[in-house]
Amino acid sequence: MAQKLILESVSYSYPFSGSPPVLKDVNLVVDPGEVICIAGRNGSGKSTLSQICAGLLFPTGGKLSYGGSRIKTRRDMSGLRKNVCLLFQSPEDQLFADTVLADISFGPRNHGLRGSELQAIVRESAEMAGLDIERLGDRSPFSLSGGEKRMVALAGVFALRPEILVLDEPFTGLDHTHREHLRESLARYRESRGASLVIVSHELSNVWPVAVKYGLLADGKLAGLRSRAEIAAEKDGISRLGLRLPQWGALEHELRRINIELDDPSDYHVIAETIRSYKEGQDD
Ligand SMILES: Nc1ncnc2c1ncn2[C@@H]1O[C@H](COP(=O)(O)OP(=O)(O)OP(=O)(O)O)[C@@H](O)[C@H]1O
Numbered sequence: 001m002a003q004k005l006i007l008e009s010v011s012y013s014y015p016f017s018g019s020p021p022v023l024k025d026v027n028l029v030v031d032p033g034e035v036i037c038i039a040g041r042n043g044s045g046k047s048t049l050s051q052i053c054a055g056l057l058f059p060t061g062g063k064l065s066y067g068g069s070r071i072k073t074r075r076d077m078s079g080l081r082k083n084v085c086l087l088f089q090s091p092e093d094q095l096f097a098d099t100v101l102a103d104i105s106f107g108p109r110n111h112g113l114r115g116s117e118l119q120a121i122v123r124e125s126a127e128m129a130g131l132d133i134e135r136l137g138d139r140s141p142f143s144l145s146g147g148e149k150r151m152v153a154l155a156g157v158f159a160l161r162p163e164i165l166v167l168d169e170p171f172t173g174l175d176h177t178h179r180e181h182l183r184e185s186l187a188r189y190r191e192s193r194g195a196s197l198v199i200v201s202h203e204l205s206n207v208w209p210v211a212v213k214y215g216l217l218a219d220g221k222l223a224g225l226r227s228r229a230e231i232a233a234e235k236d237g238i239s240r241l242g243l244r245l246p247q248w249g250a251l252e253h254e255l256r257r258i259n260i261e262l263d264d265p266s267d268y269h270v271i272a273e274t275i276r277s278y279k280e281g282q283d284d
């Protein structure tokens with residue numbers, strides 16, 4: 001079960017860059033088991049924030065804590081990395097081994113797993129990531145297509161069994177079937193382990209069916225987390241940030257304005273059924 005991850009007034013400046021801070025006074029609380037989307041335009045600081053959450057970059061200002069313990073030293077950082085794992089924006093930054101199998105096995109092997117237990121976790125993680133391990137297991141990860149590389153990187157992160165998964169643009173490069181599969185796997189992973197998910201994205205439509213709270217990042221500043229309905233009500237503000245409200249988000253918002261609530265706005269059958277019931281109610 002995940003613990004609470006808290007960022008308090010976190011700032012970050014890249015060393016020797018001579019540029020202003022990339023993150024300024026960022027406050028973020030990731031409660032156990034919740035699904036948060038951090039969205040923002042290119043260069044807004046999403047990947048930097050992801051790396052801070054996962055203990056890969058140390059904040060240059062402010063406080064970071066996990067499970068009530070402050071992260072102050074390099075040792076604390078490596079402790080944090082056991083519980084929080086990052087799927088890098090670019091799979092090439094994550095992959096390193098000679099074969100796909102060796103890459104996915106690396107984490108659980110380091111945790112002491114061997115033999116059938118190791119095999120089982122590798123297979124399960126590959127399946128969760130939508131990767132055909134029978135076909136690709138012996139290939140070099142660097143010889144794979146972009147989408148296949150992302151699936152291997154994802155499987156490697158699932159195999160580490162983190163309590164918090166931070167995913168930096170996880171849908172990039174995946175086709176429709178694999179994106180759908182990933183959304184289902186993330187939901188299953190979260191439910192089975194009580195894990196929290198932080199999904200970072202420059203677009204909202206892929207995340208919309210999964211994320212419950214949204215944090216908008218602009219010029220290194222993170223606005224307070226908001227619900228899907230609150231975000232849907234801010235169409236113009238969203239556009240100003242270079243983002244676009246998913247069509248079904250806009251539709252959900254418009255229907256809510258006339259008191260029609262949708263259980264699942266991403267499912268056209270639910271939309272049609274809800275409107276049919278509404279019409280029947282009007283006709284009576
Ligand atoms: N290693 C680095 N050294 C110096 N500046 C950096 C470094 N990495 C990123 N930056 C700068 O920090 C800012 C935020 O970058 P970051 O990669 O966090 O943005 P992002 O929101 O993830 O962008 P994208 O949507 O393009 O992935 C950018 O202005 C970038 O140029």
Ligand SMILES: [Mg+2]
Nearest residue numbers: 046047048089
């Ligand atoms: Mg990025």
